[in-house]
Amino acid sequence: GNSVTQMEGPVTLSEEAFLTINCTYTATGYPSLFWYVQYPGEGLQLLLKATKADDKGSNKGFEATYRKETTSFHLEKGSVQVSDSAVYFCALSDFSGGYNKLIFGAGTRLAVHP
Amino acid sequence: NAGVTQTPKFQVLKTGQSMTLQCAQDMNHEYMSWYRQDPGMGLRLIHYSVGAGITDQGEVPNGYNVSRSTTEDFPLRLLSAAPSQTSVYFCASSSGVFNYGYTFGSGTRLTVV
Numbered sequence: 001g002n003s004v005t006q007m008e009g010p011v012t013l014s015e016e017a018f019l020t021i022n023c024t025y026t027a028t029g030y031p032s033l034f035w036y037v038q039y040p041g042e043g044l045q046l047l048l049k050a051t052k053a054d055d056k057g058s059n060k061g062f063e064a065t066y067r068k069e070t071t072s073f074h075l076e077k078g079s080v081q082v083s084d085s086a087v088y089f090c091a092l093s094d095f096s097g098g099y100n101k102l103i104f105g106a107g108t109r110l111a112v113h114p
Numbered sequence: 115n116a117g118v119t120q121t122p123k124f125q126v127l128k129t130g131q132s133m134t135l136q137c138a139q140d141m142n143h144e145y146m147s148w149y150r151q152d153p154g155m156g157l158r159l160i161h162y163s164v165g166a167g168i169t170d171q172g173e174v175p176n177g178y179n180v181s182r183s184t185t186e187d188f189p190l191r192l193l194s195a196a197p198s199q200t201s202v203y204f205c206a207s208s209s210g211v212f213n214y215g216y217t218f219g220s221g222t223r224l225t226v227v
Contacts (some may be wrong), residue, residue, distance in 0.1 A: 004156075034215070043118075043204055043218035044157075089156060099164055100208070101147065101172065102216060104156035 006105035023090035120219035137205030146188040
């Protein structure tokens with residue numbers, strides 16, 4: 001079945017450092033790919049998405065490119081801030097069963113220190 | 115701008131008790147889902163609904179029931195709580211078949227003792 005694999009955390013960075021969180025997927029067909037962010041005590045918020053190969057999703061300085069050849073959707077940010085500390089989830093859309101549901105990775109916790 | 119509202123935010127149950135987690139959305143979304151979040155496992159789909167009167171099982175449905183009598187509401191029922199159901203529960207809704215993003219509620223943290 002379809003699945004998502006994320007790098008294990010926690011990831012600890014200093015402010016203004018470069019961030020990469022790896023995400024690879026296994027899927028039949030051509031799913032849409034997503035990054036969600038969960039701040040402490042809150043629900044998940046959609047951070048960015050890409051719906052076809054070579055699409056680049058971007059939001060709030062974060063970027064991720066849909067790479068079909070490597071089945072990857074790595075999240076990057078050039079300069080992180082303390083306010084970026086959160087748990088980040090990679091997800092794909094799964095159409096099987098006639099319902100467009102989300103398949104999530106395990107999540108990666110990011111801690112940014114001043 | 116309420117979005118998806120979940121109640122309660124926290125709950126402690128004794129083994130064998132029953133309860134209902136409430137979820138309501140005001141965006142006229144057809145699709146609604148319940149997920150549970152456990153450490154190291156991401157979010158797993160419990161049940162989902164594609165419209166009023168239509169529900170189906172997700173990845174981990176055992177021990178949970180749902181119904182969808184209106185577009186707005188999608189309650190999740192625990193019939194006889196077990197410690198294995200200790201988790202954080204999220205309700206989510208979406209408008210489109212091609213899933214241009216789900217809107218999540220803020221979650222219910224449930225502890226079963």
